[in-house]
Amino acid sequence: MEIDELTGPERRVWEAFPRGRTVDLFAAAERSVRARVLRALLLTSPAEDGEIPALRLRGARITGEFNLHSGAVRAPVSLRECVFEETPVLYGAEFRQLSLSGCRMPGLWAATLRVAGALRLNDCRVPGSVGLSGARVGGALFLDRAELGTRATAGEPEAAAAEREGGSLKLDHATIGEDLQATRLTVHGRTRLDGLTVAGLVRLDGARLLYPGGGNTALHAETLTVGTDLHAMRLHAEGRVNLRGATVPGQLNLAYARLSNPGGVALRASSCTAAEFWLRDAPPVQGTVNLRRARFELLHIRPEVWPAEVQLDGLTYTALTPVLPAADRLRVLAREADGYVPFAYEQLATAYRHIGDDAAARTVRLAKERRHRATRPLYGRLWGHLQDATVGYGFRPMRAAGWLVGLLLVGALTYGLHPPRPLKADESPAFNPLAYALDLLLPVVDFGQEKSYAPEGGYQWLAYLLIVAGWVLATTFVTGVNRAVTRN
Incomplete structure (x- = not known):
């Protein structure tokens, strides 16, 4: 591209690129920059001796389609607080560093994207979907305070509903080399993290994942693998939170979380493995909690947090906190959706024996016999009443x-x-x-x-x-x- 074909803002960007200087168009009278100009600049990467080229642009209105499909970009890219008229296409592209913080765009198609360093999407506003399926990020991924998707409305068109079902945030089968930082993230529609591998920490503190409806999944994170902890304190989820088969070596922290899916499963963490699972100081869960076959060293949850229906068959834990009288914990087992589940009683008794409270363990096992009595025929119930009395x-x-x-x-x-x-x-x-x-x-x-x-x-x-x-x-x-x- 010849430099005499460029507009004033575009010429500033072109000339600043070889030295890695920032061009700020936020308050400029003319803010438009053609996407094809940026594409030509990034793919040709003009450089000067002794300088490190980089695209650093703030406040621009990027017109046309920003298409880097399968392209290799050697220079760092920082497009902050820019407005994209069309959805950027970064499918299969490769970057050293990429920052789109504060940008407004209709959507983002970046499946199988490769970023050697960090990928920053902080404060982005994307009414469509952000597609990062199969992406590989060598550093951390930042989504703090981003808002993705649009809230469903009455009479929503079928096409919009289908896109929402596909996911407003798609990170399935992606790999992140450091942390996933998404505090105060807001997603309208499904968040897909199934098969995601994060080497470090996942932080969703204060996030709002909104996809209400008994059959809708707000967070789909089956077989999620985390290197250290998953923190989602003060999470607000409307719709199912699905963590089936997730692996968290450290703490799975849902303290203060508001989980709501009336008429459906609010939390599914069956076959999930974590050292510690925290759901403390949270309001009562609205919807079923499914922890079948999950394994935790520490389970921190008060009886009043459990919903009216639970599924706990096969749930194993070493310690149950806070330490409460057996009668308080037994009320939760009475809510088992599958009826009488012997394993749940034996596991609770084992937890009390682990802390040396043999009286509470006997109370639990007695309650188990009484619950079992209700499932027996008449003669068995009569004999059971005699044994009990x-x-x-x-x-x-x-x-x-x-x-x-x-x-x-x-x-x-x-x-x-x-x-x-x-x-x-x-x-x-x-x-x-x-x-x-x-x-x-x-x-x-x-x-x-x-x-x-x-x-x-x-x-x-x-x-x-x-x-x-x-x-x-x-x-x-x-x-x-x-x-x-x-x-x-």
Whole structure:
């Protein structure tokens, strides 16, 4: 391109490029720069000896299509607070550094883009979609305070709805060599991060991901892989947040987050792995939470944050904080969408045993038996009620001791008022109703009374009842005490 074909602003840009100087057109009377001029400048890259060329332009109105499809740009590019009349096409292009901070553009098509250093899209306003699928960014990607997509309206055209479904931000299967910084990002429509690999930190603090509707996914991040932490404190998500199969070696932090998808799944983190999962100090989740088969070392969530329906089968964790009474945690398990899930109770009991709270662990396992009882046939439910009332399914050994004492008193009073006949009057020891009742109740005790006296009629059936009850209750009591002593 000949320099005499250039307008005044374009000539300033052309002359500043070889020395890497900044051209500021923000307050200029004439701000228009043709996209084909910038394309010719970047692909020819004129340079001067001893200088480092760079395109640094602020406040320009870029007319025409900025098309660098599959082009290789050797100089750093910084287009700040520029307005693009048409969607930039950077598909398969290669850059050293690229900054489009503060720019306004209809959309951005940059799938399989390659940037050796950082890619900056801070404060951008893009009513269409930003397509970075399969991109490779050697440094960090910045999307702080960017606003992408447009809020859905009544009677939205089908074409706009299809684009929204495809994603207003597409970072699927991309690779970022350092961090993904997207604090206070706003996305209207789907955010696609599935298959994304980030070597460092993902920060979505204060982000607003808005794609409401029971079947809509606001954040689609299946099999996301993060090198350190994923911070999304104060995240506001309308629509499903899908983290299925995500891997976070450090902290998955959703503290203070507002998750809303009434009538659908608000949070799906099934098969997700993280050292710590935080959902503390958050308002109640509106919609189902699915944590099936997820694995966490630490799970930090209060009972009031859980929604009315949860899916927790296969969820494993080592520690559950804050430490609360077992009754508070059991209310959450009662909301299980799949009904009775034995594993959820065993996992909760294990967590309490991990911190040495054996009483809470027994309470959980007792609640498990009671929940299981409701799934059994009538005879099983009746037997379960009897076990619960008498010995608390074996988890309340002192209750067994109380029943033993009560039956001992009943036996002693009954046989004291109605002594049984001696088998051999001249050889039998003197009758002692308390010792006789103990002989019947305690299988390992022998005072010689039971062998010497034979009750008749209903008193014989009472003796049978005391013998059977004694075996069951004494065994339960001894087993419970032995379990407690062994743990101590």
